[in-house]
Amino acid sequence: MEYAATITGTGSAFPEHRVTNHDITSKLAASDIETSDAWIRERTGISERRFSKPGNPDEHNSSLGLAAAQKALEMAGKTPEDIDQIIYSTCTPDTIIPSTACWLQHKLGATRAWGMDLNAACSGFIYGLTIAEQFIRTGQVKTSLVLGTEILSSIINWKDRGSCILFGDGSGAAVVERAPEESPHRILSSHLLSDGSLWELLYIPAGGSAQAATPDIMAQNLNKIQMNGREIFKIAVRTLSTFAMTALEKNDMTVDMLDWFIPHQANYRIIEAVAKRLQLPMEKVLVNVDRFGNTSSATIPSMLDEAVRDGRIQKGHTVLLDAFGAGLTYGSILLRW
């Protein structure tokens, strides 16, 4: 027997410390790198982001994940013991081993669950939700906890004004549960793709097993983000549009049937360009990049949580999630709330 998977609870969490564009401008000025609040707002739509306090255990990746997970469980009316599976998307884990999923499991007390980390960069929540859906569909898992959590402040390249202005820290979580196969409230379809040939557009050269982060390497910031923003921008607009259409076509739906579109929040101009391509009014597009910057795999679940909690997303609404990220990775999910 096959089942459907449905999201029954969402949660999100951000560090307390707000970092404005003026703060970034001052920080870069100390290294003689020029930027401005006006440039950042105009070219990215970002006004501020949150950074966790280095060394503060309450703002470790798994701690933000814990806060988001607890809120999601509360909304779903579930306890940690109800969770069978934790899929934890992050490219900034607490530690390489154990996985951040295991840290979270321990902190949460989800003693019945198995968990693992997943790195698909900014597409990670879409990949994670897809994995959870597959386990639930086959009946192997009843209740899954899917997270996207990042401490991108730990990998920002402060020598590169084109990328350091974009990123922030945060977490989003979703409780995903088994539903009857024909339930109207379910994940309708998901669509994933990776293109590793484009690795050079967004990567961290050192700190993995291929290249150690020696003092010399760190002095060159090669253990931090290297990004070709202009090229990614073009690819992002194209692939977000394509993956949105693929999901709609798979379900015999058209753009006007969408209630809400939640694209990955990397740059307001990317979001606007995709909406224009899809001929989707911006009123149907959910945006938090202005307040939180690009939090990678946390952007979509945190945006989803905000819109569920403030009542914009209502039971029966059709919602399209759509992402791209380092890898490069792409993915979309169409769901009925």
Ligand code: UT7
């Ligand atoms: O999760 C996925 C992660 N990444 C992305 O999605 C990145 C996508 N790309 C972008 O968001 C944009 O390409 C950026 C925000 C990174 C850059 O914006 P842009 O409008 O594409 O600028 P650009 O790279 O074409 O650069 C235009 C100018 C350059 O100066 P010149 O060569 O024209 O004199 C840059 O040096 O803007 C300059 N510039 C800046 N100026 C002030 C680049 N960064 C800054 C800055 N402040 N922070």
